[in-house]
Amino acid sequence: MTTGRQARFTPAGGSLLRQLGIASATAIVVSNMVGTGIFTMTGFLAGQLGSANLVIWIWIVGAVFALAGAFCYSELGVNFPSSGGEYVYLTEAFGPTWGFMDGWISFFAGFSAPIALAALAFSDYLGYFDPRLKQESAFHLFGSGSWEFTAGWAQAAACALIAVFTILNCLGVRRTAQVQNVLTTAKILVIATFMGAGLAFGHGDWAHFSEPAIRTTTTPIFSQFIVSLFYIYVAYSGWNAATYIAEELKHPARTLPLSLFLGTALVAALFIGLNVVFIYAVPLEAMKNHMAVGSLSASYLFGPAVSGLFSAGMAVSLMATVNAFVTIGPRVYYAMARNGAFFTSAAKVDPKWHTPVIAIVCQGVCAMLMTFTPFLNLVFYIGFTLNFSAVLSVVSLLVFRRRQGWRKLKVVSFAYPVIPILFIVIGIWMTIFGMTFKPAVSFAALLTIATGGLAYHFRLRHASRVS
Numbered sequence: 001m002t003t004g005r006q007a008r009f010t011p012a013g014g015s016l017l018r019q020l021g022i023a024s025a026t027a028i029v030v031s032n033m034v035g036t037g038i039f040t041m042t043g044f045l046a047g048q049l050g051s052a053n054l055v056i057w058i059w060i061v062g063a064v065f066a067l068a069g070a071f072c073y074s075e076l077g078v079n080f081p082s083s084g085g086e087y088v089y090l091t092e093a094f095g096p097t098w099g100f101m102d103g104w105i106s107f108f109a110g111f112s113a114p115i116a117l118a119a120l121a122f123s124d125y126l127g128y129f130d131p132r133l134k135q136e137s138a139f140h141l142f143g144s145g146s147w148e149f150t151a152g153w154a155q156a157a158a159c160a161l162i163a164v165f166t167i168l169n170c171l172g173v174r175r176t177a178q179v180q181n182v183l184t185t186a187k188i189l190v191i192a193t194f195m196g197a198g199l200a201f202g203h204g205d206w207a208h209f210s211e212p213a214i215r216t217t218t219t220p221i222f223s224q225f226i227v228s229l230f231y232i233y234v235a236y237s238g239w240n241a242a243t244y245i246a247e248e249l250k251h252p253a254r255t256l257p258l259s260l261f262l263g264t265a266l267v268a269a270l271f272i273g274l275n276v277v278f279i280y281a282v283p284l285e286a287m288k289n290h291m292a293v294g295s296l297s298a299s300y301l302f303g304p305a306v307s308g309l310f311s312a313g314m315a316v317s318l319m320a321t322v323n324a325f326v327t328i329g330p331r332v333y334y335a336m337a338r339n340g341a342f343f344t345s346a347a348k349v350d351p352k353w354h355t356p357v358i359a360i361v362c363q364g365v366c367a368m369l370m371t372f373t374p375f376l377n378l379v380f381y382i383g384f385t386l387n388f389s390a391v392l393s394v395v396s397l398l399v400f401r402r403r404q405g406w407r408k409l410k411v412v413s414f415a416y417p418v419i420p421i422l423f424i425v426i427g428i429w430m431t432i433f434g435m436t437f438k439p440a441v442s443f444a445a446l447l448t449i450a451t452g453g454l455a456y457h458f459r460l461r462h463a464s465r466v467s
Helices: 022-033 036-049 052-079 086-094 096-126 153-170 173-201 206-210 221-236 241-248 252-281 293-302 304-338 357-370 375-400 418-437 439-466
Strands: 139-142 149-151
Touching: 022 173, 022 252, 022 304, 036 052, 036 096, 036 221, 036 252, 036 293, 036 304, 036 375, 052 206, 052 221, 052 252, 052 375, 052 418, 086 096, 086 304, 086 375, 096 153, 096 304, 096 357, 096 375, 096 439, 153 173, 153 304, 153 357, 173 252, 173 293, 173 304, 206 252, 221 252, 221 375, 221 418, 252 293, 293 304, 304 357, 375 418, 375 439, 418 439
Parallel strands: none
Antiparallel strands: 139 149
16 A cells, blocks of 8 residues: 555666566565574573573563564555655654654664674684684774774674675675575574484483573572573564565555565474474583584584584585575665665666665675674674664554554554563663663664764754755
8 A cells, every 4th residue: 555655655767677576575584584693692692591491481572472463564564565664664754854764774783783693603613624713712892891893804704704695795696586585495404403413313312401590690580581582583573574574565455464474474383393402412510602503502512523424514504694695785875865865876777787886885894894893792782772772663553553544464453552562661670671781782773873873964964054
């Protein structure tokens, strides 16, 4: 459905093509979600929570949170079937300043930072074969504490991977989607084989579920559970991925909600199942603070020879995550730029490849620079900033539902407004605890948000002077 206001989000000049179906859209959602978080977070959660049951429960809570968000975004996407995601929703609900701020957030925390995070995790899994590629082998560049920056072979490998997929994405969405489908299929096969073989033939022990670990923090367990949801939030981030390419979806009113639901539900089942296998394989105490928890679990289950195969497979899985983020991010900047809310060069679509080349390249450069940030600080920065954006987007749904002609989905209407309110309350709760737990990184996230608003108003003043 298109209203007078929604008609503003239409292509100008060169346009993107509707050529992606349910399979490709679902693959992009799955690839955005399955990657960095599930392959890295459980080791940190083991030390933070100290209980196997709590580790499983926090992934279940995260699944409910992600599904609630996916349902809300499905309704938003059906009513605004144009590329851009949250930028479109916030602009329509609250005005162009908020839309620009969200696009600004997306560039730094929504895509560039997660690309860097996934590429660093890819490097750490390759570290199974060459320890120089692990994060712990990086050397200090400058700064300290929350503001430390490091460099080494891990960053070099991460930057090389980002460069490869940046170039690939410049050469056309159809070719990229084909690569993505192959990588996503490989990712699911690796995970399914790991889970099946681990439970059937692996040398694990169900007694691990009753063995606690000594916690690495003195934060009360309830408060820590809320704060740790930031790590889960980052792991599940990507449930909204298909909304960013809505303009390239065939039959978006059907394809978008179905791909969001199928992708999120499939990933939730995979995540919970994988964590069961991780804990079955490794005692929580031995798992603490291990980033490449998949490699660690494989070595416990199968021994060093076979675990190398799974480490390589999980590295391939992270390649799918990087490619998916590289594909989707520039569509946000493209949507903003063509509506005059971002640098005009980001709206340029290559006449041969039909891709926003300049936006893709700028994102790739930013992601490479972000690989020099410590892994956990990058995780918290992403979680805090994206939570702010997602909560505002779901708030916008409450605004839109008051409009005449708004197309309502049954899943959101069921017990309305329980689903959106649940998402909003949990998001606000996380923000309050996050500012207390990680004030320096929270400040960096808030600074990113604020500079987006300032950049927009500076741009308006500059534009008015020129005119």
